[in-house]
Amino acid sequence: MLDWRSLPVRLAATLAxxxxxxxxxxxxxxxxxxxxxxLMDAAAVDALHRIEWRLIGCPGSRPPDSILAALTDPDTGGTGNVQSFDSPEDFEAALAAMKGG
Known part of the structure; x- marks a missing residue:
């Protein structure tokens, strides 16, 4: 990969x-x-979901979650129970504990 900081400014601007x-x-x-x-695709899908919810959805139900918001806002991303592991052994131990073994 080319380090653009090592290029002369004119060459970097020309390439960019x-x-x-x-x-x-x-x-x-x-x-x-x-x-x-x-982003445009997600906005279109959100609009279709809202239209469907208004036409078919129950009056007291919650509106559908926004896909665009989930993509752009890290707070609404739905990463509630995501875990990471430092080693394969940690993963295998957590998997065994989840399965009850």
Whole structure:
């Protein structure tokens, strides 16, 4: 991988000028975590879910969760019971404990 900090400024600017908007560099410069197409797709699915909920859903029920919010906001991401392990042995021990063994 090319270290852009070691390049002359004019060359780095020339190389960056031709990047598409959904490249990792351009998304980082724009402050985006996901490509725009993914965000638009999630917004469209959210709109369809809301329409379906209004037409078919029960009047007292909760509206559907937003996919766009789950993708963009880490607080609503639904990572409630995600665990990580430092070694395969830790994972196997937790799996055995979960299975009751």
């Amino acid at each position: 000028a031709g990047l598409p908007p959904d490249s990792r560099c351009m998304m980082h410069l724009a402050g985006q975590k996901l490509p725009e197409k993914t």
